[in-house]
Amino acid sequence: MTTVITGGSRGIGAATARRLVRDGHRVVISYRQAADEARALEKELGVLAVQADTANEDDVARLFDAAGDDITGVVNNAGITSPSGPLAQLRTEDLRRVVDVNVVGALLVAREAARRMTRGAIVNVSSGAATLGSPGEYVHYAATKAAVDAMTIGLGKELAPRGIRVNCVQPGTIRTEIHQLSGQPDRPDKVAGRVPMGRPGEAEEIANAIAWLLSEEASYATGAILRVTGGT
Template identity: 65%
Template sequence: MAPVTVITGGGRGIGAATARRLARAGHDIALCYRRDDDAANAVLADLRATGRQAIAVRADTTDPDQVDALFDAATQLGPLTGLVNNAGVTSPIGPFTELRVEDLRRVVDVNLVGYVLCAQQAARRMAGPGAIVNVSSAAATLGSPGEYVHYAAVKAATDTLTVGLAKELAPRGIRVNGVAPGIVRTEIHADSGVPDRADSAAGRIPLGRAGEPDEIAAAIAWLLGPDASYATGTVLRVSGGL
């Protein structure tokens, strides 16, 4: 029986790259996205072209009822074996003193509450061995001063969530790990008001360039797969040296 994996934020960037890589590796995919139907349908077509089963579910991961419906929909593919918690947002880059409370609440809601709700559903529904990968950020240990300290703080909470869940779910054979990307060439930088950030920040990255989504997807796929069978509670940094 093929692995069945739910991927949130799957319509673009790291989520889309992960979906494509996992489908090529034999996973059936439940792709969650929030608003861009065209992007999600394009990814879905690529997944089905590999011969795997795939569905796209429009859902807001901050809404418990929509999260429940997402995981209900995934059951049509078979027993759930994996979750990639990837849906995330940033907010405008700027000094901490200028942070708007509505931006703070949105970052916490999507990047932490959404992860908790999805992990909770996955843990409830995984009947046998399974794996959860939380997409964190190198910002969790760098702090992102002058950019988005609040986002960094929430990603640090993601790392703590990963460690705690790994210990709680290990007796059930469910592994929980994280991947902490550095600056990656995705559309998320436009949300922060600096769409060219992947290029402008290259000079401070030891490897001299931003990462590509598929480089992060490779790490996620490894943590979900059998080669990582003894890895749980770890956060794998894929950040070009940051």
């Protein structure tokens, strides 16, 4: 039972790696640049870490090659937000990079999974932004995550006859480094007042939802989009 987690070196991906190792998965994580964090996780958890840019198809193929031929789980998690700001102020190259990682990358990973898996489950990591739209900050990012939702619905149907389930988690605002990268390190605490549950989420709370969707307990769930947003 091997599970591949893209963007597994920190944040939601790393929390998911910890949870899945506890659940008995053999875990392979990918990372783009954070080699030190990835090596530390290899040591801590006994996972295999592979450097791979998910927006690059050769890298994605190499990641799956490294994972071997008994892949039963894929967590399509790697994603970026930055830069943030009103759409009118964003540069074309930044928009293209967010689309490249969040849409093209997610499709390349899902395609590789569809080619290689013979059973099991894929969980895509979208965002609550997909239906909220994130005006003033992340309209471009929200659009890419809506694409991830659409891919989940379509691929869920496409792979159901082959016994592969495809589901999606939409996290709300979660305390991870993604907010540092987009220049808003205090965003999780700032948005807390707008969250019905009154606080940002923790990466482990998303990892738990991902673990459930991967597990046999979710055996009749496919094409599902699970919001884990504290009620937002």
